[in-house]
Amino acid sequence: MTDNTKTPDPDDPELGRVADAVKGNWVDQIAPGPTRPYLRLSRADRPIGTWLLYLPCVWAVALATLNTGTYGPMDIWIIAGCGIGAFLMRGAGCTWNDITDRDIDGQVARTRSRPIPSGQVTVKGALIWMIVQSLVAFGILLSFQPAAIILGILSLAPVAIYPFAKRFTWWPQVFLGIAFNWGALLAWAAHSNALHPAAMLLYFAGIAWTLFYDTIYAHQDTEDDALIGVKSTARLFGDNSRKWLRLFLTLTILLFGGAVVMACYDRSILSLVIALGGPWAMGWHLTWQLGRFDPDDNGLLLKLFRSNRDAGLIPLPFFAIALLV
Template identity: 45%
Template sequence: MTDASDIRRGDWVDRLLPGGWQPYARLARLDRPIGTWLLYLPCLWGLALGWQAAGSPLVEMARLVALFGLGALVMRGAGCTVNDLWDRDLDRRVARTATRPIASGAVTPRQALVFLAAQMAIGLVILLQLNRFSWALGVAVLLLVFSYPLAKRVTDWPQAVLGLTFNWGALLGYAAATGTLAAPAVVAYAAGFFWTLGYDTVYAHQDKEDDAIVGVRSSALALGERTRPALVGFYALTVALLGGAAWLAGLGPWTYAGLAALALHFAWQVRTVDIDDPKGCLAIFKANRDAGLIVAIAFVLG
């Protein structure tokens, strides 16, 4: 394994799990929780907005928070399995991804499909704990989950498809709390879309040279040196739309104080990012866990 790999040996997966489990843990990205956070946080936004609308008891909200946390963990793993199945030939040609379980042969495609089926079954059990309207939303997002890996082959903006996918929780969380959808959830979903355009463009800059060689498309390649001003636009729209969602939901002044803190955090990201430093891009990408938490706390305090 080369230093360029996104798998780090000697971590808790190697130390604590039996050898036969380790490739599956890495296939589900259990060793890299940032993706689970970025999937889970919009769920918390939707739940907080739904709580404001429905006034559900705290015990019920705690149940939903726990269910969505487990669901985010499982479905993020399922999405990674789908992605690595589609991309196994491309991954072998990129230094950062060549040691991933399917690309390296540690997990065969057939084994990955069985693992995917198990993850989807767990996800279904979790979904069935929600109301019937949420069932329909939960099934609808699967089209995006399974089509996202193809986007990088046909568009310069696969990050847009990821944005539609990863922020679905804003809709699903609101629906789980209220049994319906309303404008605050839709506007928060739109905010998450632009947030993802920002952070995943930064993430994509890690692989831009390899992507250009193997023919994979991304917003990082499309924007190039225009990335910084694009981030300003993406993040400004994120803050503005979150403010709109808060206003539509009737949230209080603490929410807007939190969104001001979010704006400062985004300003730090834009000022700090160096698109030619892969490690720095990864650090900025991971900092978006904090950005999403700021929003969740702001909505709850509001």
């Protein structure tokens, strides 16, 4: 009898593909087969999280330079280093998240195809991969100012706690915001070796923004989350989500605008007005998202969530022009 069973091709882009990955992403298409499960653990096939972790860092460098009026080659390295660090630490954080959530992920339709619950990676292999990413990121951190290094070490606490938040609070998105926007503090300290009240306002603006976009994201899983007892703001708010999203949108723009005012108080009125255009324009994008929000359309929810990369990029040209004025 002839065995017609076909041996899986390790380079097949569909082999092991995660359900909510970006179609045609570089991990599935061109990464060597053996590396794909680990890159999927790091969410390299879903880059939006890296952007959302990175953008508060770039905002902070931009506002810190507006505040001090000084910039140079080191700021270019801070921007680049934070980008590499965001990729690595988001990867390490997601790996830790998948280790702690491996049993939950196996019960949720959107996540059961992830590398650990699907059997592509062992828990031991994931732990080693997490440590490797963290050590490389730590090497980058050591090139920054002492204050930034201290903040970078302290950031490990919220990163470690976040995966457990949905087990004990209806507000896990707050813990995500605390972790994901820490770069606003770190990057400001990398520029100035100190923190400024504007950095704190920027940090809280980022947390409000995270509550906005991650509540949208969490609406994809409300049915599965209810079945297995996982908490989220999407489940907490339910039919009132639109009102809460409007509140988070408003807080994001008010706090972001306050950070701009505090950072630019010594600059010209023209520079301040131009810089304030950044949060204002971002607010219009968030308003567009809110207008399209439909908690029952998972495809749209994912699209709106991913569009926050564009929302976060909007303020940057305003800050660049304000620096030149």
